[in-house]
Amino acid sequence: MLYRTVGQFKTSYQADQALFPVRQDAFLLGIILLCAFVIFPLTASEFTFQTLLIPILIYSLAAMGLNILTGYAGQLSLGTAAFMGVGAYACYKMVTIMPWMNPILAVLLSGFFSAGIGVAFGIPSLRIKGFYLAIATLAAQFFLVWLFEKWAWLYNYNASGAIQVPNLDVFGLYVSGPLASSMTQYYVVLIIVSLLTWVCINLTRGNLGRTWKATRDMDIAAELIGINLMRSKLTAFAISSYIVGVAGALFVFQWRGAAEPNLFDIPLSFQVLFIAIIGGLGSILGNYLGAILIVGLPVVLNIVPEALGIPLSSATVEHLNIMIVGSLIVFFLIIEPHGLNALWRLIREKLIIWPFPH
């Protein structure tokens, strides 16, 4: 009913391959964008900005970066958090060495540093794959976190060993640091994330994306049909690390405000990997759904008992929360092993043929 495709004729290949072959999809996206750009900022409280909207967007972006590498190009990586760290530290060094620099530009540039590091650690992927590659990226994870701890120049010889985001402004408006308002921070994140999502959608649908998918599905076959595996894998590492690096810079500059080296340790890598897997490997939408489940849901569950007036101690709520989120992850993976994105596709498919299922 809602998704009736009757009357939407495609008369050219171009129309058939368009981003939104079904008109309702474009309409739905419009509603989401309207919410994200207008309705949420108008209605959200500071709490919502800081614990739901901003982190979900940033985690989605990080998962999207990982998804390019793992979901599209098939190269398993466990070093996401370290690459996020490279982005964050690069951004920190840039804004402290060059305080006149536009912070948004610094965030976008910091991705190039992590892209460089990502390519360097991606070189082993030319010879090893699967779990062996995962171990190589794990080495990046350990090495980089160690570097963040030991290389005092990175955190400007600060006694505490942590980086603190200074107050940064663009034409007099504070965009990051303690003086920035949550709404400004949200818009900066939203615009960068939307932009990179748009780039990712088009990249994965284009020539490069098909090369990646061919590499993922069977690299020998891909090589036989003339795909340069080295180029395919290294571009995947570069672009993925760029996005992850930008996500890392946003993570610290637009959200956390301060970071100690162990923030970029394995738990964060796994969290991002979980988002990508639960959302659905090889999808863009899945990253957002995964981030909502993994990052957003615990926050919402935490405030439910209080909102309902159920007197539970905060520690009990936290225990319940861990149990509920854990079982939901298992539940979703059982009903749809390919992730939330596949689940949504299934629902959409059913809606289109409704009320006449075969």
Place this chain on the structure above:
Amino acid sequence: MKHFTKWAAAAAMALAGTAVAAEGIYAPNLSYRTGPFAATGIPLMNGQADYINMLNARDGGIGGVMIDFDECETGYSTQKGVECYEKTKGKAVVTQPWSTGITLQVLPKTNVDQIPILAPGYGFSPMSDGKTFSWAFNAPAGYWDAASMIVQYLEGMGDLNGKKIAFLHLDHPYGKEPIPVFEALAAAKGFEFLPIPVGLKEMQNQSAQWLQIRRERPDNVVMWGWGAMNAGAITEAVKTKYPMENFIGVWWSGHNADLAIVGEKGKGYKSISWSFPNMDAPVMADIQKYIVAEGKTKSNETEMQGVFYGRGIVISAILAEGIRVAQAEYGVGEISAEQLRWGLENLNFTAERIDELGLTGMMLPFSTSCSNHTGHSGGWMLEWDGEKFVKVSDHLKADVASYAALAGEKAAEYAAANAPWPMNDGC
């Protein structure tokens, strides 16, 4: 229908009940009863909660206003901590962040949100500079005080010239914090200072570090550990037969449960502390009467005899006194965050006041001022006698003057890195 009305009435009553309880001064605590550090967090949280609940039950709150002491669970995670901060800051008069990571995150925001941070005995040592950090308080003592007191105690045992002191610390902002003060003291007193970091991942397996200690043969080992690291170090020290009497920890490394594991073998282990669990103090009797006898505590008897439970009580007592001072100054019951800031800045814990509060022997006198947010109460050296901690020193006082310049420098550095940073020039 009849049943329905009854239930509805009951529900309405329950809701009204919670609404009444929520009135008063809202003082949330960012607790960690879950996660990897829960074992050390629970006794502290229980001590804090029991003291405030005792005040509510015994005196009807503070100055006639009930204290709504709420907990927001962080599991020691910075992310959850910020979530809790955002959730509570609307009506809270104070933030008790409970972890160095969370403190670092909320410190710059407090100037904007205007909520005092109370971080007793932890956080950034230069926070003592009230001129720069007008909203942060780490009374009654900071980590630099601890370093100074430990060296002073060791000096009392004999000349330090030519000795070697190993510094076993968590490789984390918290563990690195006292290094500049130790280094300065090493240069002044002529002892060799040997930092040995323990990575967050090696907390439970410190064999490499203790191998190094065995090889280097330091005269003393000073530990800045937290959570699993303490138990790891203490069991490892017992295993390598390091003489326990030469092993000293900071106040967060003096948890009864960590030493109970080794029992008699841990005899002689020391820990510097600004609090002491004096079971004979009147306040303990009151907690027994109003809280334990009523079954309102989450604690148990063994835990209540521990150092950390007693410390929780002292922490809440500092907060309560801050509220009291603010109420007296402004003549209102329900004080605001801004007023509590004034109260915490004008604490005056004299020996008489401590006795009056029933905290005899549990804490040391100190006072804060606009420019001094720590108070530098000093502390006692506690020693494990095989079953519990006992005091083995008189009142030790830190040589604050020796690092006042360093504190000023670090505070200025912080302010410069976070420009524009408002300074309280009135001090």
